[in-house]
Amino acid sequence: xxxxxxxxxxxxxxxxxxxxxxxxxxxxxxxxxxxxxxxxxxxxxxxxxxxxxxxxxxxxxxxxxxxxxxxxxxxxxxxxxxxxxxxxxxxxxxxxxxxxxxxxxxxxxxxxxxxxxxxxxxxxxxxxxxxxxxxxxxxxxxxxxxxxxxxxxxxxxxxxxxxxxxxxxxxxxxxxxxxxxxxxxxxxxxxxxxxxxxxxxxxxxxxxxxxxxxxxxxxxxxxxxxxxxxxxxxxxxxxxxxxxxxxxxxxxxxxxxxxxxxxxxxxxxxxxxxxxxxxxxxxxxxxxxxxxxxxxxxxxxxxxxxxxxxxxxxxxxxxxxxxxxxxxxxxxxxxxxxxxxxxxxxxxxx
Amino acid sequence: xxxxxxxxxxxxxxxxxxxxxxxxxxxxxxxxxxxxxxxxxxxxxxxxxxxxxxxxxxxxxxxxxxxxxxxxxxxxxxxxxxxxxxxxxxxxxxxxxxxxxxxxxxxxxxxxxxxxxxxxxxxxxxxxxxxxxxxxxxxxxxxxxxxxxxxxxxxxxxxxxxxxxxxxxxxxxxxxxxxxxxxxxxxxxxxxxxxxxxxxxxxxxxxxxxxxxxxxxxxxxxxxxxxxxxxxxxxxxxxxxxxxxxxxxxxxxxxxxxxxxxxxxxxxxxxxxxxxxxxxxxxxxxxxxxxxxxxxxxxxxxxxxxxxxxxxxxxxxxxxxxxxxxxxxxxxxxxxxxxxxxxxxxxxxxxxxxxxxxxxxxxxxxxxxxxxxxxxxxxxxxxxxxxxxxxxxxxxxxxxxxxxxxxxxxxxxxxxxxxxxxxxxxxxxxxxxxxxxxxxxxxxxxxxxxxxxxxxxxxxxxxxxxxxxxxxxxxxxxxxxxxxxxxxxxxxxxxxxxxxxxxxxxxxxxxxxxxxxxxxxxxxxxxxxxxxxxxxxxxxxxxxxxxxxxxxxxxxxxxxxxxxxxxxxxxxxxxxxxxxxxxx
Numbered sequence: 001x002x003x004x005x006x007x008x009x010x011x012x013x014x015x016x017x018x019x020x021x022x023x024x025x026x027x028x029x030x031x032x033x034x035x036x037x038x039x040x041x042x043x044x045x046x047x048x049x050x051x052x053x054x055x056x057x058x059x060x061x062x063x064x065x066x067x068x069x070x071x072x073x074x075x076x077x078x079x080x081x082x083x084x085x086x087x088x089x090x091x092x093x094x095x096x097x098x099x100x101x102x103x104x105x106x107x108x109x110x111x112x113x114x115x116x117x118x119x120x121x122x123x124x125x126x127x128x129x130x131x132x133x134x135x136x137x138x139x140x141x142x143x144x145x146x147x148x149x150x151x152x153x154x155x156x157x158x159x160x161x162x163x164x165x166x167x168x169x170x171x172x173x174x175x176x177x178x179x180x181x182x183x184x185x186x187x188x189x190x191x192x193x194x195x196x197x198x199x200x201x202x203x204x205x206x207x208x209x210x211x212x213x214x215x216x217x218x219x220x221x222x223x224x225x226x227x228x229x230x231x232x233x234x235x236x237x238x239x240x241x242x243x244x245x246x247x248x249x250x251x252x253x254x255x256x257x258x259x260x261x262x263x264x265x266x267x268x269x270x271x272x273x274x275x276x277x278x279x280x281x282x283x284x285x286x287x288x289x290x291x292x293x294x295x296x297x298x299x300x301x302x303x304x305x306x307x308x309x310x311x312x313x314x315x316x317x318x319x320x321x322x323x324x325x326x327x328x329x330x331x332x333x334x335x336x337x338x339x340x341x342x343x344x345x346x347x348x349x350x
Numbered sequence: 351x352x353x354x355x356x357x358x359x360x361x362x363x364x365x366x367x368x369x370x371x372x373x374x375x376x377x378x379x380x381x382x383x384x385x386x387x388x389x390x391x392x393x394x395x396x397x398x399x400x401x402x403x404x405x406x407x408x409x410x411x412x413x414x415x416x417x418x419x420x421x422x423x424x425x426x427x428x429x430x431x432x433x434x435x436x437x438x439x440x441x442x443x444x445x446x447x448x449x450x451x452x453x454x455x456x457x458x459x460x461x462x463x464x465x466x467x468x469x470x471x472x473x474x475x476x477x478x479x480x481x482x483x484x485x486x487x488x489x490x491x492x493x494x495x496x497x498x499x500x501x502x503x504x505x506x507x508x509x510x511x512x513x514x515x516x517x518x519x520x521x522x523x524x525x526x527x528x529x530x531x532x533x534x535x536x537x538x539x540x541x542x543x544x545x546x547x548x549x550x551x552x553x554x555x556x557x558x559x560x561x562x563x564x565x566x567x568x569x570x571x572x573x574x575x576x577x578x579x580x581x582x583x584x585x586x587x588x589x590x591x592x593x594x595x596x597x598x599x600x601x602x603x604x605x606x607x608x609x610x611x612x613x614x615x616x617x618x619x620x621x622x623x624x625x626x627x628x629x630x631x632x633x634x635x636x637x638x639x640x641x642x643x644x645x646x647x648x649x650x651x652x653x654x655x656x657x658x659x660x661x662x663x664x665x666x667x668x669x670x671x672x673x674x675x676x677x678x679x680x681x682x683x684x685x686x687x688x689x690x691x692x693x694x695x696x697x698x699x700x701x702x703x704x705x706x707x708x709x710x711x712x713x714x715x716x717x718x719x720x721x722x723x724x725x726x727x728x729x730x731x732x733x734x735x736x737x738x739x740x741x742x743x744x745x746x747x748x749x750x751x752x753x754x755x756x757x758x759x760x761x762x763x764x765x766x767x768x769x770x771x772x773x774x775x776x777x778x779x780x781x782x783x784x785x786x787x788x789x790x791x792x793x794x795x796x797x798x799x800x801x802x803x804x805x806x807x808x809x810x811x812x813x814x815x816x817x818x819x820x821x822x823x824x825x826x827x828x829x830x831x832x833x834x835x836x837x838x839x840x841x842x843x844x845x846x847x848x849x850x851x852x853x854x855x856x857x858x859x860x861x862x863x864x865x866x867x868x869x870x871x872x873x874x875x876x877x878x879x880x881x882x883x884x885x886x887x888x889x890x891x892x893x894x895x896x897x898x899x900x901x902x903x904x905x906x907x908x909x910x911x912x913x914x915x916x917x918x919x920x921x922x923x924x925x926x927x928x929x930x931x932x933x934x
Binding site for chain 1: 563
């Protein structure tokens with residue numbers, strides 16, 4: 001199957017006076033599973049809808065393959081979109097829903113039947129063809145919406161928060177199925193979500209959006225390990241952030257926090273910045289004093305199963321420390337005096 | 351305090367305690383209320399309607415069960431003609447009302463259109479005028495020698511029989527009732543989630559095809575609901591054909607048979623049965639159609655249909671259509687106002703001169719009509735709100751046996767045409783004497799108020815249900831957990847919180863009861879007991895009384911308009927108060 005890439009160049013979009021997208025640039029590779037991740041109001045859904053042709057006409061360019069689609073009517077784009085609400089038409093059977101796009105394309109009836117069957121097979125719901133949408137469960141509706149979209153063989157597939165209306169266990173299952181299906185069809189896919197776990201587990205690459213601006217683009221690991229700014233650091237997982245400055249002494253780089261602590265940091269990475277980011281799992285905690293340790297007091301403890309998350313007060317700041325948990329392991333009670341050692345090889349300066 | 355005279359438990363043990371338990375079931379206060387309402391509804395709705403049904407199937411001479419009356423009905427050519435006329439007029443009214451409502455609903459819900467507000471408000475104006483009031487004014491404007499045809503004849507040399515016979519009824523009814531379709535269809539269109547339409551566009555559909563395959567089918571339930579309502583209302587209406595002097599329809603035939611031949615003539619009852627059967631059938635058909643089709647698809651954050659801007663040419667067309675329709679719709683009001691201020695209006699496009707004399711004549715001749723109306727509608731609306739609150743509470747918040755039955759019974763009044771209820775009351779209550787008054791109940795003025803009460807109860811009940819649903823159960827439970835009894839809770843918490851909705855229910859019941867004609871015309875036994883609607887009817891019978899009748903009609907319109915406006919203001923204010931309370 002021919003795979004189509006999507007290129008977005010300096011895209012601006014506003015609702016009346018409110019600017020929603022401010023200069024978005026993006027290059028999505030053919031066949032890629034790409035996620036737009038961001039909090040609500042970040043512009044991620046607006047960007048997706050702009051690609052599909054919904055909402056106000058943006059300024060800039062949206063290239064699907066080689067074709068600039070800005071200003072083109074939605075029905076002329078051949079872009080498949082699955083809506084957050086699924087948008088299955090309640091007055092049509094499953095078969096009619098799935099066959100709708102083919103009928104609009106004037107495909108002969110016999111072919112429609114075969115292709116609808118094939119699409120329903122693909123999502124494993126061939127036996128529900130004659131049901132009405134309101135007789136289906138949420139997960140089934142989701143699959144039918146997907147079948148309805150892929151049956152017309154769109155150039156790209158857009159998924160607008162497709163899992164948000166499902167319950168937690170189904171969500172995990174569906175995201176695997178989605179990924180499996182995407183790989184099978186080889187369709188260039190954009191997936192909008194506010195859930196970092198969803199984005200991390202499914203996407204090849206993702207773009208983190210905030211305030212209508214792309215904050216960073218990269219693979220999930222890149223974004224987690226090397227966030228480009230404090231927003232990304234905070235949005236992807238939990239981050240302990242200390243303000244201060246970097247001092248370089250020959251081969252050794254040290255970070256001096258405002259409160260006087262000193263952390264030795266790798267001299268190889270970025271050293272330009274006034275914040276250091278430490279992930280909770282990269283800090284270890286002991287009762288006995290150790291070299292280079294920060295002294296602190298446990299304020300609060302949460303048992304998370306595989307981990308115990310502590311809130312520790314260190315020199316006026318509160319930091320989060322995760323310690324892995326296994327049966328029989330000791331834990332600290334609130335009030336305990338502890339010593340923290342940071343594994344600074346994974347620290348990031350921003 | 352020693353002077354307090356409290357009976358001890360031992361003394362209060364009266365005769366009830368010595369009777370077997372099953373004879374004196376231990377009924378709580380609410381159970382008693384439910385029982386009382388049930389008896390009231392049975393006595394004032396079920397029994398009279400059942401009476402009508404029974405008489406229709408009885409041999410008038412022997413009282414034996416027979417189908418002879420129905421055979422006689424269908425053997426009489428006048429009745430057959432009336433039957434088909436009623437059917438034809440109702441169906442055509444639905445068609446014409448759709449033609450008026452569809453463009454308005456489509457334009458306001460689908461486009462950014464400055465005239466939308468105008469349509470939203472002016473589109474509902476017909477409802478505030480009882481159709482029979484506008485009928486005479488419509489004659490003067492659209493009739494054979496009315497304004498439009500005089501002008502057509504003078505300038506173009508032909509005329510159009512807008513108001514000839516059944517056409518007149520169709521025109522007046524569709525202009526009056528199209529808002530039912532407009533309201534329901536607009537609501538349906540607005541309730542379609544934007545993604546429903548976008549999904550279709552995404553799959554390659556647009557324009558008329560999109561409207562035909564997705565938008566209209568999704569709006570269908572609303573349309574059917576509105577259309578069924580229009581059909582029933584027109585089928586049952588008595589006032590409009592009477593005033594237009596179109597007697598070969600079912601409701602006027604029923605009225606004429608009973609009022610001229612008497613309450614023993616079976617034909618009035620046969621017609622009543624047919625009217626009820628058609629009402630029930632149309633409601634049932636629309637219910638069947640809509641079953642399982644709850645297409646209200648607006649999702650959280652969906653925000654309904656995407657509106658788009660009109661191109662300049664489209665805008666011109668839209669304004670043209672809207673202005674034309676609104677002018678048509680406002681004709682009865684314009685005509686009525688002109689007539690009420692006019693001196694003589696005959697064979698002329700406009701009245702010969704203008705005067706206030708009609709209002710003076712009206713005031714002198716109809717003070718009692720107005721006072722009676724205020725009294726009857728006041729009693730009916732007050733009783734409706736009290737009954738409505740009680741039924742709503744019993745249905746929504748208790749598990750009293752048969753509570754759904756109360757709801758169904760009260761709502762069943764919708765399917766009973768006013769003429770039928772009137773005939774039922776005449777038949778049932780003519781032999782019941784009112785104690786101390788010495789009159790049969792059927793001709794006592796209170797029966798008019800009772801009929802109005804039953805007629806308006808379904809609407810008041812919906813308002814009360816809506817009001818009660820807004821009062822969270824937790825508020826009630828909070829009061830009870832703090833030690834308030836059920837009675838005190840209802841009195842101190844529930845009813846005060848329902849106040850806005852109840853007031854709105856009262857005002858609409860009052861305003862619409864004030865202009866009701868079909869039941870009252872059967873029950874008015876003397877002119878000094880007559881309400882306003884009947885007064886208008888009397889005035890309009892003579893050409894010389896038309897001016898004063900129109901003046902009284904203007905009063906009626908203003909009354910209903912003020913009521914509608916007041917209830918809107920109350921509902922809005924209530925909504926705002928609730929919204930701001932929720933935010934804290």
